[in-house]
Amino acid sequence: MAWAPDRPAARGRATGRNGTTGTTALEVLRALESGPRGLTEAEADARLARHGENVFPGRCPDAWPRRFARSLRDPFTAVLFSLGLVSAALAAWGTACVIAVLVTVSCVLRATGEHRADRSAAALRELVAATATVRRRPAEPDAPVTRELPVEQLVPGDVVLLAPGDLVPADLRLLRTTGLTVHEAALTGESAPAAKGTAGDLCLQGSSVVSGSATGVVAATGADTILSGALPQDRGPRLPGPFDRSVNGIAWTLVRFMLLTAPLVLVASALLRGRGLETLPFAVAVAVGLTPEMLPVVVTTALARGAALLARGGEVIVRRLPALHDLGAVDVLCVDKTGTLTQDRPVFDRAVDPEGREDPAVLHWAAVAALWTLHLAELPAPDALDEALLDADEERGSGADGVEGVAALPCGPGRRIASALVRVPGGYEPGYGPGGPEPVLPGNVRTLTGGRGPAGTYVLVVKGAAEDVLERCTRVADGADGTDGPGVADGRPLSTADRARLAARADALAESGLRVLAVAVAERPASTGPYAPEDEQELTLAGFVGLRDALAPTAAEALTVLAGHGVAVKVLTGDHPGTAARACRELGLDPGEPLTAARIDAAGDAELARLAARTTVFARCAPEHKARVVRALRTAGHTTGFLGDGVNDLAALHAADVGICPRDGVPVAREAADVVLASKDLTALGRAVVTGRRSTGHIAAYLRITLSSNLGNVIAMLTAGLLLPFLPMLPAQVLVQNLCFDAAQLSLAFDRPAATVHERPTVLRPRALFRFMTAFGLLNAAADLATFGVLALTLRSAGSTGGQTAFHAGWFTENLLTQALVMLLLRAGRDAAERRAPLPVRLATTGLAVVGLLLPLSPLGPALGMAALPPLYYGLMAVVLTLYGAALAAARKRALTQ
Ligand SMILES: Nc1ncnc2c1ncn2[C@@H]1O[C@H](COP(=O)(O)OP(=O)(O)OP(=O)(O)O)[C@@H](O)[C@H]1O
Numbered sequence: 001m002a003w004a005p006d007r008p009a010a011r012g013r014a015t016g017r018n019g020t021t022g023t024t025a026l027e028v029l030r031a032l033e034s035g036p037r038g039l040t041e042a043e044a045d046a047r048l049a050r051h052g053e054n055v056f057p058g059r060c061p062d063a064w065p066r067r068f069a070r071s072l073r074d075p076f077t078a079v080l081f082s083l084g085l086v087s088a089a090l091a092a093w094g095t096a097c098v099i100a101v102l103v104t105v106s107c108v109l110r111a112t113g114e115h116r117a118d119r120s121a122a123a124l125r126e127l128v129a130a131t132a133t134v135r136r137r138p139a140e141p142d143a144p145v146t147r148e149l150p151v152e153q154l155v156p157g158d159v160v161l162l163a164p165g166d167l168v169p170a171d172l173r174l175l176r177t178t179g180l181t182v183h184e185a186a187l188t189g190e191s192a193p194a195a196k197g198t199a200g201d202l203c204l205q206g207s208s209v210v211s212g213s214a215t216g217v218v219a220a221t222g223a224d225t226i227l228s229g230a231l232p233q234d235r236g237p238r239l240p241g242p243f244d245r246s247v248n249g250i251a252w253t254l255v256r257f258m259l260l261t262a263p264l265v266l267v268a269s270a271l272l273r274g275r276g277l278e279t280l281p282f283a284v285a286v287a288v289g290l291t292p293e294m295l296p297v298v299v300t301t302a303l304a305r306g307a308a309l310l311a312r313g314g315e316v317i318v319r320r321l322p323a324l325h326d327l328g329a330v331d332v333l334c335v336d337k338t339g340t341l342t343q344d345r346p347v348f349d350r351a352v353d354p355e356g357r358e359d360p361a362v363l364h365w366a367a368v369a370a371l372w373t374l375h376l377a378e379l380p381a382p383d384a385l386d387e388a389l390l391d392a393d394e395e396r397g398s399g400a401d402g403v404e405g406v407a408a409l410p411c412g413p414g415r416r417i418a419s420a421l422v423r424v425p426g427g428y429e430p431g432y433g434p435g436g437p438e439p440v441l442p443g444n445v446r447t448l449t450g451g452r453g454p455a456g457t458y459v460l461v462v463k464g465a466a467e468d469v470l471e472r473c474t475r476v477a478d479g480a481d482g483t484d485g486p487g488v489a490d491g492r493p494l495s496t497a498d499r500a501r502l503a504a505r506a507d508a509l510a511e512s513g514l515r516v517l518a519v520a521v522a523e524r525p526a527s528t529g530p531y532a533p534e535d536e537q538e539l540t541l542a543g544f545v546g547l548r549d550a551l552a553p554t555a556a557e558a559l560t561v562l563a564g565h566g567v568a569v570k571v572l573t574g575d576h577p578g579t580a581a582r583a584c585r586e587l588g589l590d591p592g593e594p595l596t597a598a599r600i601d602a603a604g605d606a607e608l609a610r611l612a613a614r615t616t617v618f619a620r621c622a623p624e625h626k627a628r629v630v631r632a633l634r635t636a637g638h639t640t641g642f643l644g645d646g647v648n649d650l651a652a653l654h655a656a657d658v659g660i661c662p663r664d665g666v667p668v669a670r671e672a673a674d675v676v677l678a679s680k681d682l683t684a685l686g687r688a689v690v691t692g693r694r695s696t697g698h699i700a701a702y703l704r705i706t707l708s709s710n711l712g713n714v715i716a717m718l719t720a721g722l723l724l725p726f727l728p729m730l731p732a733q734v735l736v737q738n739l740c741f742d743a744a745q746l747s748l749a750f751d752r753p754a755a756t757v758h759e760r761p762t763v764l765r766p767r768a769l770f771r772f773m774t775a776f777g778l779l780n781a782a783a784d785l786a787t788f789g790v791l792a793l794t795l796r797s798a799g800s801t802g803g804q805t806a807f808h809a810g811w812f813t814e815n816l817l818t819q820a821l822v823m824l825l826l827r828a829g830r831d832a833a834e835r836r837a838p839l840p841v842r843l844a845t846t847g848l849a850v851v852g853l854l855l856p857l858s859p860l861g862p863a864l865g866m867a868a869l870p871p872l873y874y875g876l877m878a879v880v881l882t883l884y885g886a887a888l889a890a891a892r893k894r895a896l897t898q
């Protein structure tokens with residue numbers, strides 16, 4: 001980062017200066033047939049027609065057939081598919097066909113579901129699409145206009161302005177830069193930001209601006225960019241989030257279980273019944289029976305439905321579907337203060353000298369620094385604090401006329417001060433304004449000694465966080481001479497006691513709820529050498545400026561709602577602990593003892609995890625502090641969300657389980673976030689959390705019901721397989737039964753959520769789920785075995801000869817009826833089961849029962865290998881089912897209250 005003191009003073013942003021980069025920048029522009037004033041709109045349109053839109057080819061959604069092929073790679077489908085191949089190899093055509101139908105149905109459902117989810121997600125993304133700041137001219141003779149343009153419309157030759165937080169929208173050649181550093185992790189994997197200082201340097205699409213600013217000209221767009229050439233884009237491994245841990249974790253455990261089942265069945269029947277390989281189709285059928293083949297479909301549908309509901313309200317956009325599940329699991333939400341809890345529209349409140357007396361001169365110096373940082377750093381979006389200072393100073397009638405900026409070094413992530421080097425024309429005379437109400441003119445600078453030449457006096461103005469400015473000060477302005485008010489460039493040396501007193505003054509201002517900036521100045525020799533942060537030394541403290549930042553109107557309500565939902569909120573800010581604590585109190589959040597960056601640095605990972613769990617406010621955080629706190633909370637076992645809007649939040653957005661960004665966040669933060677709040681209303685977050693929990697609830701209900709009945713069936717099948725001389729269920733029957741189950745379960749997506757979704761985070765715990773599955777699977781198996789007993793009894797007494805077909809019919813009916821019972825009793829949480837099921841669920845369960853009772857009796861029955869049963873069977877089965885229902889209800893009460 002180098003200052004460029006020899007750059008001509010800037011008065012406006014759109015003057016097309018070339019700065020230090022001289023001919024090189026011009027050459028770059030010429031090579032792209034552009035100029036410093038940008039393209040004309042007509043030329044840009046012509047180029048857009050020639051080069052096409054600036055879209056990243058990797059962003060195009062996959063075609064349907066491709067999606068279909070990809071869903072074959074899903075673990076369940078893959079296992080089913082291989083089981084199908086084994087059956088085909090053994091010429092067990094029945095089983096092979098069953099499996100082929102199951103695989104096709106689940107792939108088609110899944111591919112359509114995903115296709116639809118993706119299409120709406122793409123449409124949603126458009127709502128928060130990125131724009132770029134370009135400089136164009138309406139027509140040839142017109143002056144250039146700087147405006148926001150959707151990135152797709154950028155063309156080679158466009159002149160683009162970059163500010164911190166911007167995503168580089170295309171491959172750019174830099175024209176001029178001020179302290180520019182960019183993050184190129186997407187391209188190089190290099191996590192440290194790289195400095196870019198030379199004109200002609202390439203700045204690649206996909207990188208993001210960390211600090212500083214720049215003007216560049218677009219060299220390549222769309223498919224011609226280097227990033228597009230480097231496809232497929234590898235974003236590096238993501239830490240497994242709650243979704244991967246629970247849903248995927250459960251899926252993989254089941255896959256392993258299924259893979260074990262087939263060999264186990266083979267070995268058992270070989271040992272116990274002396275059977276050989278002919279049992280293989282049966283073994284395969286058992287493994288198929290265990291598969292929750294609809295899980296991927298249910299997951300996609302549940303999440304996509306939730307995301308669509310949220311988007312329809314125009315409130316929340318879920319950019320990555322699993323993030324909706326994770327949002328429901330969040331138990332700690334870290335929030336950035338400025339711009340998120342507050343409006344980031346600070347208003348000047350007061351300026352005081354080191355003694356605490358009102359002093360407009362301090363505001364004036366701060367405004368001078370703000371003005372020249374804005375001009376020289378060419379920030380497309382002005383800094384809110386700087387704007388507020390300028391407005392206030394202008395209102396008081398000053399204005400920085402006469403003072404000329406030479407160089408500026410803006411603040412950025414981890415840098416809490418901004419400074420400007422200005423030249424005060426030599427003719428100005430002392431007469432420092434008497435801290436009274438009359439406007440202080442820029443010329444009212446107390447005589448500065450030394451460094452005055454024909455070119456005037458060079459003054460370095462530094463403003464920023466009180467601690468950071470104070471530590472660079474060696475003197476403090478004093479009003480010792482009384483008459484002229486406090487001096488600025490001279491003052492007296494700072495004693496240790498002075499430092500403590502001044503720090504306390506800043507703290508007091510912060511605790512009154514103000515954002516505080518300390519202002520310091522120093523005279524500098526009129527040197528031409530480069531200036532760097534190291535030159536911000538030996539300053540004289542001029543005083544403090546306090547600004548008031550209103551709270552976001554919905555913040556307090558949002559925090560209350562989240563607390564009611566069992567989500568603990570923590571505030572992570574770059575601001576002063578006092579300001580942050582005060583804001584928290586006003587929002588109804590107990591700030592406790594704030595933890596500052598210094599303490600975070602001093603703590604080891606384990607200690608930080610402990611500290612973080614009981615702290616509410618983390619202040620003076622640089623980006624890496626925010627990320628470290630988030631990681632510490634995750635290590636401590638919390639599912640952690642992060643809500644932030646700025647470049648300084650980027651690392652934390654990446655580190656969190658769920659990154660959330662308000663709509664006004666900088667583009668790079670929106671791009672990093674999993675969830676974007678589309679409206680200003682922060683309470684939407686509470687609704688999004690509940691929606692996430694509902695989606696997880698649907699997935700959990702599906703898993704609970706399917707896994708316990710599947711396990712029950714498998715146990716029953718194994719037992720019957722070993723006892724009976726025939727297969728207890730034919731492959732075609734497995735298919736019909738599975739299809740009926742699957743179709744009925746889709747109705748669960750319409751179920752009412754359990755009341756607990758409002759109370760606490762929903763997490764699918766694989767271990768708890770498997771315990772549930774074992775207990776209820778055994779219960780289910782007991783009902784099946786009792787049915788076998790009933791069947792044996794009735795068939796013997798009826799003297800039936802078609803034992804096998806009657807057995808199949810009896811078990812089929814009982815299976816569908818128990819499934820309907822299980823659905824009604826095990827659907828959502830404990831309280832939902834007590835209430836009446838909604839219509840779709842009632843229809844689905846009735847449907848199951850009807851099919852179960854009538855199908856074996858219908859003409860389809862014989863085709864599927866089932867025969868009618870004596871009436872006695874139905875009577876006895878009713879007894880079995882009643883007992884099963886009672887046992888289920890009792891067990892459910894115990895299991896779900898635990
Ligand atoms: N334009 C500016 N000029 C001088 N100092 C600034 C400027 N902007 C910010 N600072 C200083 O840097 C500090 C940190 O700023 P940063 O942007 O990291 O966080 P923040 O905006 O205060 O809070 P949050 O992290 O909640 O968004 C500010 O508190 C302020 O002291």
Ligand SMILES: [Mg+2]
Binds near residue numbers: 338
């Ligand atoms: Mg912020």
